[in-house]
Amino acid sequence: MNTLRVTGGRVLHPDGRVTAADVTIDSDAGTILAVGDETAGEDEPAEDGDESASADETLDAEGSLVIPGLVNAHTHAAMTLLRGYADDKPLDAWLQEDIWPIEAALTPDDIEAGTALGVLEMIRSGTTAFADMYFAMDRVADVVDRAGVRARLGHGVVTVGKDEADARADVKESLAVAAELDGAADGRIRTAFMPHSLTTVGETYLREGIEAAREAGVPIHLHANETVDEVDPIVDERGVRPIAYAAEIDSLGPDDFFAHGVHLDDSEIERLAEAGTAIVHCPASNMKLASGMAPVQRLREAGVTVALGTDGAASNNDLDVFDEMRDAAMLGKLAADDAAAVPADAVVEMATAAGAEALGLPGGRIEPGAAADLAVVDLDAPHLTPVHDPVSHLAYAARGSDVRHTVCDGEVLMRDREVLTLDAAAVQERAADAAADLVARVDD
Ligand SMILES: N[C@@H](CCSC[C@H]1O[C@@H](n2cnc3c(=O)[nH]cnc32)[C@H](O)[C@@H]1O)C(=O)O
Numbered sequence: 001m002n003t004l005r006v007t008g009g010r011v012l013h014p015d016g017r018v019t020a021a022d023v024t025i026d027s028d029a030g031t032i033l034a035v036g037d038e039t040a041g042e043d044e045p046a047e048d049g050d051e052s053a054s055a056d057e058t059l060d061a062e063g064s065l066v067i068p069g070l071v072n073a074h075t076h077a078a079m080t081l082l083r084g085y086a087d088d089k090p091l092d093a094w095l096q097e098d099i100w101p102i103e104a105a106l107t108p109d110d111i112e113a114g115t116a117l118g119v120l121e122m123i124r125s126g127t128t129a130f131a132d133m134y135f136a137m138d139r140v141a142d143v144v145d146r147a148g149v150r151a152r153l154g155h156g157v158v159t160v161g162k163d164e165a166d167a168r169a170d171v172k173e174s175l176a177v178a179a180e181l182d183g184a185a186d187g188r189i190r191t192a193f194m195p196h197s198l199t200t201v202g203e204t205y206l207r208e209g210i211e212a213a214r215e216a217g218v219p220i221h222l223h224a225n226e227t228v229d230e231v232d233p234i235v236d237e238r239g240v241r242p243i244a245y246a247a248e249i250d251s252l253g254p255d256d257f258f259a260h261g262v263h264l265d266d267s268e269i270e271r272l273a274e275a276g277t278a279i280v281h282c283p284a285s286n287m288k289l290a291s292g293m294a295p296v297q298r299l300r301e302a303g304v305t306v307a308l309g310t311d312g313a314a315s316n317n318d319l320d321v322f323d324e325m326r327d328a329a330m331l332g333k334l335a336a337d338d339a340a341a342v343p344a345d346a347v348v349e350m351a352t353a354a355g356a357e358a359l360g361l362p363g364g365r366i367e368p369g370a371a372a373d374l375a376v377v378d379l380d381a382p383h384l385t386p387v388h389d390p391v392s393h394l395a396y397a398a399r400g401s402d403v404r405h406t407v408c409d410g411e412v413l414m415r416d417r418e419v420l421t422l423d424a425a426a427v428q429e430r431a432a433d434a435a436a437d438l439v440a441r442v443d444d
């Protein structure tokens, strides 16, 4: 057995406690073997005894905080190519006037280049798992495989504006991708059926796709209740709110997870809680597109699993989950009109354990037997001094660039800020070239 030991740091435990402890990992199995010495005093660093000497590989965590790898539970990674391409517009106009026209010109090579850039950015900011809704998903899966991260992947279906044959083909593609890619990258890739939203996919197609997904045991991921303009047409046309409609078409299951959930009434929150369907809160995207303020505190109080997502880089404009934690806490307080709402420990949980739970992926907890997915955050920086409360720093003061090392499935993906699984300079250059070519093609 090959072992990896993260030494000399302080560890964030699943119950929110922070203690000095080494973390010992079985790198072959990709699991955590031990966290400190259970029999030793909890505030004492684990002894650097024989065990440490026998680890095959070590990562220095002196002066640092060892946290679960962060989970970006809703993104479109390849949209890094469109970062800063179209800003300062509401969702509907932004998608229809800018994003969809340029996405129509994206090639599979572009999507691979943009995804590699997105994954590079995620590894460099301590994210080890993400959910991605896009297209050319075989190329996305290649990147995930090479980079060493985990992901729940799906082909996004849009049927509005398409004829019946094209619409059916899109649904079929999403189901085929979900069947083919599940279990890829040594099991680090799982899949989902991903209709874009309840308004951009017609009812017949939704029903057909969801029925097939249920038969195949594949979860469902879609954008829901993101803007008022998306809720109103459903209410006008059907006389029920979107989450009730989702239940009618059987897309409200315990393994399903919906992005946004901004405009939810109490009956919808209750339904989500009863069904066990998770919400992925994307505060930066919701603020930037002025979509609204999600009722995060009420969702959590009702028992809904709330994860965090950056959404695509064109509506954020980065993929840093630390930013998302801070934004979620800030916006959550504003939405609840209560400074005590959505506190630091809540957003840390949303970015870790709740994220893994929403995606149905391993990780999110540092404890023996859990997946060895973690990030080591360097606390030795002016903006992180003094350390009264490390959890407060994670939520309010730390940034992705404070992450020193990133580990996923027992493999070191970044050591001392050097990404080992991707050639960072090459990925960045290729993405910049692909983006410049893309814009030149579209502007012609
Ligand atoms: N097969 C579809 C692709 C859908 S992928 C998922 C889509 O979600 C879009 N998207 C990104 N962010 C958001 C958001 O916040 N709300 C809704 N859609 C978004 C993204 O631009 C992409 O077109 C097609 O042929 O158009």
Ligand SMILES: [Zn+2]
Binding pocket: 074, 075, 076, 223, 259, 311, 312
């Ligand atoms: Zn999205």
